[in-house]
Amino acid sequence: MDDEATLTTWMTDLRHQIHMAPELALHEVKTTALIKQTLTALGIRILDYPGATGVVAEIGQGEPTVALRADIDGLPLQEKSGLPYASKIAGHMHACGHDFHTASLLGGARLLKAHEAELNGTVRLIFQPGEEGHVGAKEMLSHDVLHGVQAIAGFHNMPQLPVGTLAVKSGALMASNDNFDVTIHGTGAHAAMPERSADVVVTLGQLITSLQTIRSRNIAPDAALVLTIADVQAGHTFNVIPDTAEFKGTIRTFNAQNRALAKQRFYELVNATVHGFGQTVTIDWDQGPSCVTNDPTLTKLIAAADADDFKIVPAHPANADDDFALYQERIPGFYGFLGSGGTGTLHQPTYSCSDAGLIYGAKFHYLAAKTLLAAVANGELTAFKPQVTPVSAQVVNG
Template sequence: MMTTTLAAWMTTLRHQLHAHPELALQEVATTALIKQTLTELNIRLVDYPGETGVVAEIGHGAPIIALRADIDALPIQEDNELSFRSTIPGRMHACGHDFHTAALLGGARLLKVHEADLNGTVRLIFQPAEEGHRGAKMMIDNGVLAGVRAIAGFHNMPNLPVGTLAMKSGPLMASNDNFDVTILGQGAHAAMSEASHDPIVTLGELISNLQTIRSRNIAPDAALVLTIAAVQAGTTFNVIPNTANLRGTIRTFNTAKRDLAKVRFYDIVRATAKMNQQTATID
């Protein structure tokens, strides 16, 4: 099999997937395309009870080695002129799961050619709902790792040179805790700010105060990041709103630091809101 032929085949699949992104646990057409492609390659499908997601196998017997890719997209509007851009408003393969899926299908095609040479079984796992952190647990609960001796998951890394594979010992992907905070204050006309409990002021203070978790509670050489990635408040220039909202994520490799960051997060949000005569809900 010529590498260029395989590359062109994978690229076509990737473009097809990219043009038709589906969100977590809604990957119905994606699942159907994966199954169709595997069937065309004469790769046996394994019964899997989930409505989305695919499991297949190449080879026979032990040991069983698993290869895993994620298949879901993100709720993001794609704004470019690519010929294969998303055809679904508000949805986009912005994290590369279309590439991951095409890459695993390409691996499946190569492995199928060499199936007679395999000493054991390769289990292919196409996981739904990586975004939102539900899909892996669902698949594990449905037994997809039964008998598996080792598993390789992978993710694109745009800052690596094309054609490079990278591995490391120890933790690679951090824990991920997302937060959604709504500050409840008291709105007023902008010219009568004394009548308000301004949630935008509190929002601004929180953007700064929450950074002290990283800078003052976590050692400088420890890995933890707290990012506020979305803020929203108000709709016009002369009205102080009743509420303000911020959203973001905390990521780390260490359980104790993860727990500490969460405790400090709640303390800082609640204390800052109370200082400004407001309340805050934390999801």
């Protein structure tokens, strides 16, 4: 078996290769090829997965079957980290650390393969494309990637946490995600003759303010919900009232009832306001992942299994989303925050993380796989009830 220094060097080389050539969601062709090449060299069997990108592989044999997941896609950002292995693809960057995730799961696979004879069951490795934009898990689930799997684990790196730290939380860890794209249709006119218009800019301004009352007047003060309008488009010059205006944004929350209420109030406010100004509206609603919700038993077991190798700390809930939640809708799962000791924050062009954290990523996967296998074999997850949230995104026009 490799020592930690050898394994770290091996993972670091893989991570740097991936970091220099980031690929966007569902276009991770070269990344997929590198993963397959690496797994093949390790003697790990690769399953016949029909998706254009992404890899599914297995170590061990027999029942039970558990899974480990890492995401592999990058973001449409221009890197400004100054790293010697910075992205060589203009406008693309691994600004969320999915290169760290991929290299860590490959390291975990190498550890598991070295101990394959000790595994009491099968460990399925899921290298998921397209986490950004919450499309990848849906794609993989449509190909039945969880067939026979009884529990799953994964992590997200956190550059603000020190290397060697694992933050854990039972229950809701990351928020649900709903995105909206609204187009208001009115009547344009000369800016000096507003009485001849149905002014969409006025309506837009009213909605930017009034939609915030969902948070302040419909949701309890002690409940977490964020409604952000992040993109506003209207007009093109100083003396023309435009025919249309558009705004886009997102809603994040940790409560299914508040999620439904926020959507209901959003439609009510938008429709009433627009119609009140004599205009019409189109609402495109993208229902993203539900909350990342950790199984209490798995959270306790994984924290205990990792206690000798990690500093275990409480995790603070994150308003960011992750489509790992879609797996947890079907089977018990655990998702943690792993310290990667970097700079910047996730999704920033200055983001970076430390290669020293990779060995902890590999250990996490190795220990999580053994813990999941034991938990299933011991019947500790029998109380799990699958959630009923649909897999596919729901788009509503109104």
